[in-house]
Amino acid sequence: MTSKREKSLGNCFVSQPKVRRISDVLLASALVGLLWGCASRPTNVLLPVADTSPSSSKVEMLVATTRSRSSNPAQMYTGERGLAPSFAEITVSIPPPSVRKVGEVAWPKKLPSNPATDFAVVQAQEFTLETAKGWLSASVRKSPD
Structure with a gap:
């Protein structure tokens, strides 16, 4: 029998604090991924530059x-x-x-x-x-x- 602090995940039982830690890590990872995606591109890229590359x-x-x-x-x-x-x-x-x-x-x-x-x-x-x-x-x- 499982206690109130354990949650069933298929055939295995995981304690409630462990589930919370896992979900916190997943949420933090998702937020970091979103911020990384937003921060990785420069802004103001529509200002024309001289085209110096003949192979482009x-x-x-x-x-x-x-x-x-x-x-x-x-x-x-x-x-x-x-x-x-x-x-x-x-x-x-x-x-x-x-x-x-x-x-x-x-x-x-x-x-x-x-x-x-x-x-x-x-x-x-x-x-x-x-x-x-x-x-x-x-x-x-x-x-x-």
């Missing part, structure tokens, strides 16, 4: 968001909702596969980003709705699909 590839993106524009050009948008959609074109330099793990974003370890080893913004320009429509139309016309 470039991806041009049209950005459409309902977030408010930021006064900080390295951030571009805030977490607050805007009154109307905002648009921008961002060109990202992607380092060659030989210096990064394919399928993962190579966040810069420090700023400014190094296009030879990190994903780096090399152009960021705000667009009007009309400019965004023109960009999208031109991009669709260029697409081989």
